[in-house]
Structures are given as structure tokens and as C-alpha cells.
Amino acid sequence: MLNVYHTRNSNPSQNLSRKEIIKWINSTLNIDIKKLEALGSGAEYCQLFNQLHPGTINLKKVKHGSHLQADYQANFLLLQRALQKVGVDKDIQIGRMIVGGRRENLDFAQWFKKLYNRNIDKQDTVFQDVSEPSKPSSSKRSSSKLSSSKRSSSKLSSSKRSSSSTVVPSRTFSQRSVSVLSRKHQPDFVGVLMRSMSG
Known part of the structure; x- marks a missing residue:
């Protein structure tokens, strides 16, 4: 006292x-x-x-x-x-x-x-x-808001990563399909070349 x-x-x-x-x-x-x-x-x-x-x-x-x-x-x-x-x-x-x-x-x-x-x-x-239980101060509230925004941004970035990972196989699939198609039509190109040389 x-x-x-x-x-x-x-x-x-x-x-x-x-x-x-x-x-x-x-x-x-x-x-x-x-x-x-x-x-x-x-x-x-x-x-x-x-x-x-x-x-x-x-x-x-x-x-x-x-x-x-x-x-x-x-x-x-x-x-x-x-x-x-x-x-x-x-x-x-x-x-x-x-x-x-x-x-x-x-x-x-x-x-x-x-x-x-x-x-x-x-x-x-x-x-x-x-x-009385201590009420959260404004700084605590702001820090909790900040941490929640960080969590949401991390969720968003993880969702972007997951979406990009799903997009990559589709790209590789389309490239693969194009290469397969070009191999299928390769004899036609060779035939056209041969005909043009003989003519």
C-alpha cells in the first residue's frame, strides 16, 4: 500500500x-x-x-x-x-x-x-x-484479424497451387495428343513431299 x-x-x-x-x-x-x-x-x-x-x-x-x-x-x-x-x-x-x-x-x-x-x-x-475476464484489446483483435487474413491467403495460395497442378496435366495431355496426331498424319506429309519432288 x-x-x-x-x-x-x-x-x-x-x-x-x-x-x-x-x-x-x-x-x-x-x-x-x-x-x-x-x-x-x-x-x-x-x-x-x-x-x-x-x-x-x-x-x-x-x-x-x-x-x-x-x-x-x-x-x-x-x-x-x-x-x-x-x-x-x-x-x-x-x-x-x-x-x-x-x-x-x-x-x-x-x-x-x-x-x-x-x-x-x-x-x-x-x-x-x-x-472480470480481460477483453481482447484492439491490438489483439487486429493481430487475430491479421492471422485470419494470413490463414485465408495461405488457403487461397494453396488452392491456386492445387488448381495449377490440375491444369498442368491437361496441358501435357494436349501437347501429347498433338504429337500423337502429327505422328498419325506423318505418312501423308511424306507422300505430299514425294509427289511434289517427283512432279
Whole structure:
């Protein structure tokens, strides 16, 4: 999995605002959160990360709808272990996030959105390669057309060869018949010659 590195001051134009992050979370998970600090439960991040790497987090262990900070901490520990499994080193400020720290929640949400964007396309590609049979590309189709045209041309040339082989005996037969005919009429020619010499 590809990691991303995010600091508050690096490429600020690429960082989404609170409203944009909330809109993305709601549309992606089909939920309706009003404040970014609601993500401090960690449950939504577990769901989103499971989209990137299905099965990395056991979603049955994720505590949804709880208002206990101990449950929030348990959710973030699940997420942190999952990140470590795929080789992403990220220090999550769990203590500040579960108590609703505005800056910490915003920073982590912006980092997580970049991580998600960088890896979701790669994950889709792998999934398509596994689940859908690959369709022949245009180059393959053209090569198959070319090979079929070669086959048809080879058939045509073989038919020409076979037709020419059938024609050759007829030619030899006609030449043979002419030579036979000339031998049959040879005495007449000799007689004509003899008569012309005697006359």
C-alpha cells in the first residue's frame, strides 16, 4: 500500500476543507454526520480502510454508535494495527481525537483522504483484473484479424497451387495428343513431299 505524508503547511491548496471532508464521508459511507469531530469515534475510518483492504479490519469488532471514549480508542487501535499490517507508518493522536480535538481531527481526516485517493484506484484495478475476464484489446483483435487474413491467403495460395497442378496435366495431355496426331498424319506429309519432288 502506498503511504502519503501530510503536514499542515505542505500543499495547503490540496487539503480539503471540513465541509468537503464531511460531504465525502457522507457520500462514500451513505451516512449523515454534521461535524468533523464525529469522526473521532474511529468507526468511519475503519469502514473506509476496509474498502481499501477488505478483511484487514474485522468490522464486527468495530463499535458503532457508542459514546464511550474507551470504544473510540478500541476502534482507532483496530485502524492502527491495520495500517501497520499493510506497511503504513502513521502516528495517530488517539487521545486528542477521541476527546474531539478540532485540529487533530482535521489533520488526520485530510491525511486519510489523501491515503484513500492514492490507493483506491490501485485497489479497483486489482479487483477488476481478478473478477472480470480481460477483453481482447484492439491490438489483439487486429493481430487475430491479421492471422485470419494470413490463414485465408495461405488457403487461397494453396488452392491456386492445387488448381495449377490440375491444369498442368491437361496441358501435357494436349501437347501429347498433338504429337500423337502429327505422328498419325506423318505418312501423308511424306507422300505430299514425294509427289511434289517427283512432279
